[in-house]
Each structure stands twice: as C-alpha cells, then as structure tokens.
Amino acid sequence: MLKTSFLSLTFAMLLLLSAFPQTKPITLEDIYRDGAFRQRTVQGIRSMKDGEHYTTLVQGRHIVKYAYQTGNAVDTLFSTRSLGQYGLNTISGYEFSGDEQQILIHNNVQPIYRRSFLADYYVWHSAAQTLTPVSDNGSQQATTFSPDGKKIAFVRDNNLYIKVEGDKEYAVTTDGVFNEIINGIPDWVYEEEFSFSRAFEWSPDSRRIAWIRFDEREVPLFNMEMYGNRLYPVWFTFKYPKAGETNSVVSVHIYDLQDSSVKTVDTGNDTEQYIPRLIWTADPEKLCVIRMNRLQNRADLLIANAETGATTTLYSETNQYFVDLENNFVNFTPDGNYFYMFSERNGYIHIYLHDMRTGVEIRPITYGNFDVASILGYHHDTQRFYYIAADESPMSRNIFSIGIDGRNPVKINAHKGMNNAVFSNGYKYFIANYSNANTPLQVELYNERGELVRVLENNAELTQKTTEYGFVDKEFMTIETRAGVTLNAYMMKPANMEPGKQYPLFMYVYGGPASQSVLDSWDASRMAWFQMLTQKGYIVVSVDNRGTGFRGEEFRKCTYLQLGKYETIDQIDAAVYFSELPYIDASRIGIFGWSYGGYMAALCLTLGADVFSLGIAVAPVTNWRFYDTIYTERYMRTPQENPDGYDDNSPINHVDKLKGKFLLVHGSADDNVHLQNTVVFAEKLVQANKQFDMHIYTDRNHGISGGNTSLHLYTLMTNFILNNL
Numbered sequence: 001m002l003k004t005s006f007l008s009l010t011f012a013m014l015l016l017l018s019a020f021p022q023t024k025p026i027t028l029e030d031i032y033r034d035g036a037f038r039q040r041t042v043q044g045i046r047s048m049k050d051g052e053h054y055t056t057l058v059q060g061r062h063i064v065k066y067a068y069q070t071g072n073a074v075d076t077l078f079s080t081r082s083l084g085q086y087g088l089n090t091i092s093g094y095e096f097s098g099d100e101q102q103i104l105i106h107n108n109v110q111p112i113y114r115r116s117f118l119a120d121y122y123v124w125h126s127a128a129q130t131l132t133p134v135s136d137n138g139s140q141q142a143t144t145f146s147p148d149g150k151k152i153a154f155v156r157d158n159n160l161y162i163k164v165e166g167d168k169e170y171a172v173t174t175d176g177v178f179n180e181i182i183n184g185i186p187d188w189v190y191e192e193e194f195s196f197s198r199a200f201e202w203s204p205d206s207r208r209i210a211w212i213r214f215d216e217r218e219v220p221l222f223n224m225e226m227y228g229n230r231l232y233p234v235w236f237t238f239k240y241p242k243a244g245e246t247n248s249v250v251s252v253h254i255y256d257l258q259d260s261s262v263k264t265v266d267t268g269n270d271t272e273q274y275i276p277r278l279i280w281t282a283d284p285e286k287l288c289v290i291r292m293n294r295l296q297n298r299a300d301l302l303i304a305n306a307e308t309g310a311t312t313t314l315y316s317e318t319n320q321y322f323v324d325l326e327n328n329f330v331n332f333t334p335d336g337n338y339f340y341m342f343s344e345r346n347g348y349i350h351i352y353l354h355d356m357r358t359g360v361e362i363r364p365i366t367y368g369n370f371d372v373a374s375i376l377g378y379h380h381d382t383q384r385f386y387y388i389a390a391d392e393s394p395m396s397r398n399i400f401s402i403g404i405d406g407r408n409p410v411k412i413n414a415h416k417g418m419n420n421a422v423f424s425n426g427y428k429y430f431i432a433n434y435s436n437a438n439t440p441l442q443v444e445l446y447n448e449r450g451e452l453v454r455v456l457e458n459n460a461e462l463t464q465k466t467t468e469y470g471f472v473d474k475e476f477m478t479i480e481t482r483a484g485v486t487l488n489a490y491m492m493k494p495a496n497m498e499p500g501k502q503y504p505l506f507m508y509v510y511g512g513p514a515s516q517s518v519l520d521s522w523d524a525s526r527m528a529w530f531q532m533l534t535q536k537g538y539i540v541v542s543v544d545n546r547g548t549g550f551r552g553e554e555f556r557k558c559t560y561l562q563l564g565k566y567e568t569i570d571q572i573d574a575a576v577y578f579s580e581l582p583y584i585d586a587s588r589i590g591i592f593g594w595s596y597g598g599y600m601a602a603l604c605l606t607l608g609a610d611v612f613s614l615g616i617a618v619a620p621v622t623n624w625r626f627y628d629t630i631y632t633e634r635y636m637r638t639p640q641e642n643p644d645g646y647d648d649n650s651p652i653n654h655v656d657k658l659k660g661k662f663l664l665v666h667g668s669a670d671d672n673v674h675l676q677n678t679v680v681f682a683e684k685l686v687q688a689n690k691q692f693d694m695h696i697y698t699d700r701n702h703g704i705s706g707g708n709t710s711l712h713l714y715t716l717m718t719n720f721i722l723n724n725l
Helices: 002-019 028-032 188-193 460-468 527-535 553-557 565-579 596-607 629-636 643-648 651-657 676-687 709-724
Strands: 053-058 062-067 073-079 093-096 102-111 117-125 130-133 141-145 151-156 159-164 169-171 181-183 200-202 208-215 221-226 234-239 249-256 262-264 274-280 286-292 298-305 311-318 330-332 338-343 350-355 361-364 372-379 384-389 398-403 418-423 429-436 439-447 452-457 475-480 486-492 503-508 539-544 584-594 614-618 661-667 693-697
Touching: 028 527, 028 709, 073 102, 093 141, 102 141, 117 141, 117 151, 151 200, 159 208, 188 629, 200 274, 208 274, 249 274, 249 286, 274 330, 286 330, 311 338, 338 372, 350 372, 372 418, 384 418, 398 418, 439 460, 475 565, 486 527, 486 565, 503 565, 527 539, 527 709, 539 565, 565 584, 565 596, 584 596, 584 709, 596 614, 596 651, 596 661, 614 709, 651 676, 661 676, 661 709, 676 693, 693 709
Parallel strands: 503 539, 503 584, 584 614, 614 661, 661 693
Antiparallel strands: 053 062, 062 073, 093 102, 102 117, 117 130, 141 151, 151 159, 159 169, 181 208, 200 208, 208 249, 221 234, 249 262, 274 286, 286 298, 298 311, 330 338, 338 350, 350 361, 372 384, 384 398, 418 429, 429 439, 439 452, 475 486, 486 539
C-alpha cells in the first residue's frame, strides 16, 4: 500500500512538472564568460558594383561572394589560407577598389579611442593573387582607396600620406606632432561628439584630397595614470577640452596631386568654429564644408572652389536650440542639381530637397508628426529616396522608399519592430536586419518587390535558449507623470508571480539627449542580465524621460540649458507611479545607469532619496563642468554663460541628500567620462558623512570590459542588488 501511494504521488508530480516546464536558471557565467546569449549576425556586408552580388566576411578569414538572386555563395574572393608569413590568420575589415580588382584589408588592430585605431593594411591583388603591405614604415590610420583605385591615402603620426600605385608613399603634410598638430584625423572631442574617425576625403576624380587640420596646442592637457604591471605607472596625456575651455583651431586644405599644390579653404576668421564634415559634391571642383558656430545653433554649407579655396555660402540651417548634426546631415545628387538634408524646421526630423544653384528649398521629401531616423540612399535612375522612420511609434522603425516629388511613401519591411537595411548597388535587392523586444536579430534577403529570397541568419539557437531559460516578455506601456507628461516604458516581470506578493523594482535608465532605452528591439547588451534578475524575483522596468528621442523636437529639446532637471523629475515620478501598483514594494526601488545613465542614477539617489532605496552609477558624469565642450555646450552653452544650469543639476552639489545604498563604479582609464567625476564625487560624499560603496577597474576605459572584467562587474552589481534590495 505504501508502495502504491508512492508511485501514485510520483506520477502526479511528473504530471505537474509536465504542465509547468522547468526552466534553466541563468547565471552570470552563462552571460559574461560563455557568451551563451550572444547574437549571431552577418559581418561585413558589401554590395558589388553589378548589383547582383554581395560579399561578407566569414569567420574573420574569408571574403565570400554571394548571389542576391539565390542567396548562394558563388566564390571566395580572399582567404587567409597560406598567408601566415604576413601574420594574417584573421582580418578585421576590408574595402574594395573602385574596379573591385583590389581589396584593402587590415588586421592587428590597436584601438585608440571610441572609433579610431591603428592597424596594418595590405592590398590583395585579385588577378595576380598577391598581397602587398600598404607601408613598411609602421601601422596606419584611416587608410582608404582613391575612387579610381590607383592611390591610397592614410594617416601616420598625425600626418597625411599618399601612396600611388607602384610608387613609394610620400607625405602630404609634415607638421604633425602628437598633442600639437593633427592632419587628416580628428582630435579627441571631434571623434567622440561628431562621430567620425577620418578627417580627409578624396575628390570624385581622384585628383585632389581635402583634409581638416587640427591645431590643438592651446587645448588643455588631461592626464590618465596607466598602471599595467609596471613598477612605476606611466601617464597617458591627451588634449581634452572641458566645457568652456579652448578647442582646437581647425582649418581645411586641399592637395592637388597633379601639381602638388596646397590650397587653404576660406572658412572665415572665427577660431571658435567647428568643421564637422567635408563632402565632395558631384562636381570634383566643388567641396562642401559644413561649418558650425561654437553654440551649434547654426550650420553653414560652404561650397569651396577646389582650384582657389574661395568659398560661398550655399545654405545656412539655424535652430533656436541647436542644430542636430546627423551622420548623413547633407548629401548631393549625382546629377549635381540638388542637395538633400535633414532639418527640424517644422518640429520633426525630416528630409528636405534643395536647389544646388541657389540653396533654396524645393520641397520636403518626408513630412508628418514623426521623426526620420536615417537616409539609406538615393537611386538616381528611379529618383527615389530610401529611409528609415519612426512613423508608427517612437519605439519602432520602418523602411520606406519615396519619390523625389515627396509623394506616396512605400513601406518595404516585412516585420514590426526595429528594421534596418543594406541595399544593393542599383537598389534591386536589400538585406534587412530586424528584431523586436522578444525576438533576436533576423537577417533576411529581399528583392525589390519585397519578396523574401533567403534567411541569412535567424538566431534559431538563441531563440531556443530563450525558451529553455524561460525568458519573460517585455511588456510595453505608457505612464503619466505628476506634471501630466506621457512617457514610454517597458516592464519585465518574474514568471509565475504570486498573487498578493510585493516585489522589488529595479529601474534601468540612460535618459540622455535623443537617446532611447524603451525600444521594440532585442537588447543584446543587458537583456540576459535583466532576465536573470526577473528569475531572482525582481521586476525590471525602463522609462524614457523627457529629452529622449523620436518624439519631436520640443520633447527632445525641452531639457536645453538644464540637463538633468526634467529627466530626474520624470524618473522619480515614474518610480512613484510604479510604487503604487499593488505588486510592487515601494520600500525596495533601485535604479541603475551607465554614463549619462550613471549621472541619472546619482541624481535619483540624491534628489529622489525619498523614493529610491538603492542606486548603481557606472562611469557617471557628476559635474557637467568636467565634461567636453562639444557635447556639453550643445545642450548647456558654456558654464560662463549658464553657471546655474551646470551647478543645479550636478550630483556633486546634492551629496547631502543621499539616503539609500549607493554603488559607484568607474574605469581608471576612461578617456571619455574621466575618473575625476567619481573620485571628486566620492570625496564630497565622504565630507558629507555619507556611506557608499565604490569600485575602480584598473586601466579600463568607458566600456569597462576585457578579459574577466564584465563578469566581475556584473557579479559585483548583482551581489549589491541581492544584498541591498
């Protein structure tokens, strides 16, 4: 009888387990050591000139040619096999010459700042099947072919070089000196805030090369101590202009390869101005120079005569706050008749068509109460633009084509969520990248009719793991603040929540200008960690405060001159809103952020000390006076003009309000948000007799990664949450 009862009980338990499948617990080792939840993608996609084939970089070793029509591999154009004498076991990137008979490849990458790096470059000659180093005189930066493929330009030791096919390299400039003069690559603040790492451009006919020269001799130095395994640490010293301080003086020059002459472009006499872009027009005699004033509320399109350097102003874009300079801010049509540009002149980011001769606006290409995210291209033969817009929701993106008349936009993506695309030459095919909040990256090949040709990557293995590990869905919602502002948010709840039980709330924030955390896209960086926290009984939420992106100019720029004020109010109000839900424990609300998010977390733990009981600030700005000129002054003007805006919303001035458990984390070699922010803040906390925890990661930059660092950091933060929330 006992035996029969035991068997019956066992059978009943098995039935129960089958009804509620057991899920695997997520561990930090799964995420940060083993990469168990890492997405797969397709690397190095490039369309070939014929528009019928594309190439990808496979396993960092092979450049493989595929047919768009079938999606099948048809050839291997380059392989590292038998190239061991060059140290080429893998390559990091590649570029074709104009005739596609040569491939510029690089390896041995040595990162400098966020986008810049030194590398060893080689030219693969397809016909001869030979590999030639670009230079025997050291690694290079920003190496690229001329349009005709007969020349290569690069930067080394702050000087611009050219190598002509079959000839030795020669220096275009010779005055480059570290921390003094830079030719052809940007200084630190330009690279970081104007988002580029090459400051030279070939003319369309390959006759000339234009570059920006940075004179940073008067820019203040910043020192970072680098420890390594040395007996005595060394200083890494670089020029970093903090808000209100001296910037580099920039100038533009054009070198003519035919007669070796150099012309200086007339950009005016204002030494405070910025030159964030050089763009050659369809006419090789005309260079477009984008010039911005230091306040960044005006952007001029200067057209320079390549022969003389004389300029005329084609168009000026002004804004009551600041001009938001997108990566593809302005472009020129191949026929030379028009230019098209981004503008917020009607309250949202849209594309506008202008006459190339007069600069006068012809018409808006896109319009409506939504923002355009990017321009993917313009097909001259069909006179159609391709672009991405947040037309349905700030949280999603769709791909469109539209005629030059600005009528009848056509949506061409197949899925709802976050969409992007790479088009073939001729726009006959496109490779779409898609994800949503609960679906990892899908890479799919489509023809011009929007018909699926082939799935290139579906992350099926990762999708299966999300089921095995019991990933919960992100739930999107809107909340209304006490000021009556509607904000977008998402929530992730523990599976099988118990009725009547209250759970701790963990908020993730970034919150910076034009950013977004609340998106219908797969979060490749922290999704698995948040899922792990839900398994441990935490509710995870994120809220996009005022100042964030894709809700029109007024929402995005309402924080002008007072960064942090409205953002913090919104995060505090959101926490209060959530605290009133019956299943959330109002006494256990924590907030975490990194960089601008770290700044927000520090403000919330001080100004919102009665609401938040825990905060984690990683690499935070704690005083806007410590941050760089271009970013900070864009939103705040200078500290000399706006001292209260700087000081009222800097965490170091609110240390006396701290109440909850607080963890400060920083990398000692953070060239972006300097360790100074954390150590000065820490001293203020000490003098206010506030207890807190702090961890410094030796020789780590703003990303705080490498080796075992990510695992250690997330273990530190997880334990802090488990022990204190």
